[in-house]
Amino acid sequence: MVEAKMVGKRYLGKQAVKDLSLVLEDGKIYALLGPNGSGKTTFMKMVAGLVKPTAGELYYNNAKIGVGSKKEVAYMSTEPFFYSYMTVKHVGKYYDDFFEDFSMERYEELIARMDLNMNDKAKELSSGLAAKLKIAATLARDAKLYMLDEPLNGIDIIARESVIQTIVEVAGEGKTIVVSSHLVDELEPIVDSVVFMKKGGVVIAGDAEEVRSERGKSIVDLYKEVYAE
């Protein structure tokens, strides 16, 4: 589904991603793990078409990232990005206007589940509610690939279960989901594969079960080991 060949991205004086090679397969849930600055967000943005690689090649279904891939990839950024004038309802209308795979019915259902109100101003929401709004807008799309950057950030422990449950529901429909998070323990039970990133590159990637058995450790313990170095 996604193939990265020696992909790199350099910003002013900083190499955000370097020689990254990775294949994401259909119908799996991936945990993209790594500390701040490891290149997770830059990689996701490259797949979403927001950031152009400065080296290497990146493909979605054997085609370059572009208008075609944007129709099928749903990206949720970690920062709030809705226009200042928008209410929760406006956000739904915007997605409905631009994405053929967006379901207003599903969006309304998710908004209700997330305890949001259609008339709430997006920019006035607390960080937790703003995160829920981003999740609702993204998951209301019937995309082929979901890229969720830190979806659990700012969300309280009870609501996290609801978010994870929603992600699992979406995954149940045969979708590919890439989730980045620091909260490894909460992701471990639901992911099929893991990708550990460090200094802009991939250090470990593979089936979660195989990684656990090969290394004789849980993903959480492996995370501590890899990033404590």
Added chain:
Amino acid sequence: MGRLIKYEFRKQLLSKLIVGLIVLVLEVVFALGLFLEKEYWLGLAMGLLIFVAFASLFYFSFESIITYSNDLRTKHSYMLFLTPCNMFEIVGAKLLTTVIQIFLTGCVMAAIAIGDVFMICAKFGAVDELLRAIKEFFQLFTGVEVRLTEVIYVLLMLLITWLVFVAMAIFAITLSTTLLSNWKFKGVVSVAIYFALDWVVAKIASLVVSTGFLQGEYLVVNTDAWAYIGVYVAALGLCYVGTALLLDKKVSV
């Protein structure tokens, strides 16, 4: 592209509402001045209306440039660049929104001005005199009968040259966030590029126009006149294509 234009308008709606409100208040002052025969109010309202008309035309164009800059530099950019629209549509929507805004603002302000002048004449029973005076004014000013071709030409030239000003600014901003994004003084460089482009286009236009289309004090819509506009249309096209290609190949938000 219609959806993109809709949201471009929505993003810039607040300034239109504020200008609309100011015009409404000034029109009320104008009407009160007219019917209560308070010349000071009348003069003040007319003066301010003329000022607001020109200021809003400038501001709306400037706002298009600021909105584009924000679309590239803030997180709101995701709203635009996540959509499955190609860059030609995105840039085209921005330029078309600017054209529509300038055109509509010009039409509305002109309609208000004409309406106000006719109200004054109606109040003082001088509509016929006004029409005669307008005709005489144009004849005195140009020395010839006012022809529709010249009026349309002047309006078209103003619209296109103004649009090129916006398109070049958009192109310069795009350069600073794409090809020059890793440069330290990209802001200064992009401003310098803008002025250089402006100079180059004006220079080419002056070279292309061989005999000139201003004969003495009079405007003549001849081949040179159209060539002059042609240069600006070409500059507009180049800025449009250049901006879209740079966004397509290089933009990172």
